Amino acid sequence: MSTTSYSNAEIAPLASLDDWEDDLLKRYPDPDSIAQAKAKEEFRNYDQPGRDTVTEFYRLNHKYQTYDFVMEKEREFLKFDKKEMPVWDAFQFLNTLVDDSDPDIELDQLQHLLQTSEAIRADGHPDWFVLTGLLHDMGKVLCLFGEPQWAVVGDTFPVGCKHSDRIVYPEFFEANPDSKDERYNTQYGVYEPNCGLRNVHMSWGHDEYLYQMVKDYLPESALYMIRYHSFYAQHREQAYNHLMDAHDHEYFKWVKLFNPYDLYSKAPTPPNWKELRPYYEDLAAKYLPTTLKF
Numbered sequence: 265m266s267t268t269s270y271s272n273a274e275i276a277p278l279a280s281l282d283d284w285e286d287d288l289l290k291r292y293p294d295p296d297s298i299a300q301a302k303a304k305e306e307f308r309n310y311d312q313p314g315r316d317t318v319t320e321f322y323r324l325n326h327k328y329q330t331y332d333f334v335m336e337k338e339r340e341f342l343k344f345d346k347k348e349m350p351v352w353d354a355f356q357f358l359n360t361l362v363d364d365s366d367p368d369i370e371l372d373q374l375q376h377l378l379q380t381s382e383a384i385r386a387d388g389h390p391d392w393f394v395l396t397g398l399l400h401d402m403g404k405v406l407c408l409f410g411e412p413q414w415a416v417v418g419d420t421f422p423v424g425c426k427h428s429d430r431i432v433y434p435e436f437f438e439a440n441p442d443s444k445d446e447r448y449n450t451q452y453g454v455y456e457p458n459c460g461l462r463n464v465h466m467s468w469g470h471d472e473y474l475y476q477m478v479k480d481y482l483p484e485s486a487l488y489m490i491r492y493h494s495f496y497a498q499h500r501e502q503a504y505n506h507l508m509d510a511h512d513h514e515y516f517k518w519v520k521l522f523n524p525y526d527l528y529s530k531a532p533t534p535p536n537w538k539e540l541r542p543y544y545e546d547l548a549a550k551y552l553p554t555t556l557k558f
């Protein structure tokens with residue numbers, strides 16, 4: 265268990281875990297929908313309920329995600345000794361994640377995963393890419409183990425070196441002890457120039473957790489998409505080229521290709537899980553073991 269305890273307000277600043285992704289849509293609006301004037305106005309309207317909770321969420325995320333915090337979470341969760349489940353039970357388990365927001369307007373977790381994977385499938389991509397869409401947020405089960413929201417979702421960033429001012433709300437890193445620690449507050453910190461992201465520790469969340477869970481089963485392109493899909497400071501802002509090597513740059517093409525499916529695949533009609541289930545059962549059986557360890 266964690267050595268630090270947080271208040272309830274610190275564990276769950278957001279009414280819904282999805283509020284972070286809704287906020288991403290305001291930061292990175294769909295190029296197709298900003299063509300419409302109405303949508304444009306909506307995206308620019310930052311004065312809405314929910315905005316303050318997202319700000320508070322980032323304040324906590326940037327304050328508490330230190331190098332030591334990440335080490336502690338890696339030790340705690342990368343043993344995968346919490347739970348072992350058949351793949352389909354894992355989806356049902358993820359779907360028990362409900363929060364305070366209005367259930368009528370919120371998609372459940374499985375619907376977001378299916379909309380993402382179905383959009384990838386509709387574009388004719390390889391089957392492992394479709395499976396990646398289906399799995400990519402499975403790591404959010406961390407919330408069901410009692411983890412604070414800011415240690416499950418949120419933009420990810422390297423720890424152990426200077427925080428880029430291209431990370432959302434960079435001013436909140438003032439409260440992060442690493443920003444005052446000379447081991448961690450230089451451009452390279454504990455890393456070497458262009459050492460490759462495989463040698464870099466990222467802030468802790470659902471991306472790294474799922475990557476470590478499935479790293480033996482999927483092609484490397486899929487693993488990059490899973491591991492770095494919340495690393496907006498790089499795949500949208502190119503703020504960490506100095507830590508990347510040629511291999512990372514090659515594989516970030518996949519991370520960039522994946523991102524619009526994650527952000528812009530929300531369809532008004534929910535996918536029909538009953539109809540789709542046989543296809544996805546075969547697909548999961550092709551790549552994944554019968555059970556997954558959490």
Ligand SMILES: [Fe+2]
Pocket residue numbers: 400401470493494
């Ligand atoms: Fe995600």
Ligand SMILES: [Fe+2]
Pocket residue numbers: 376400401526
């Ligand atoms: Fe997602």
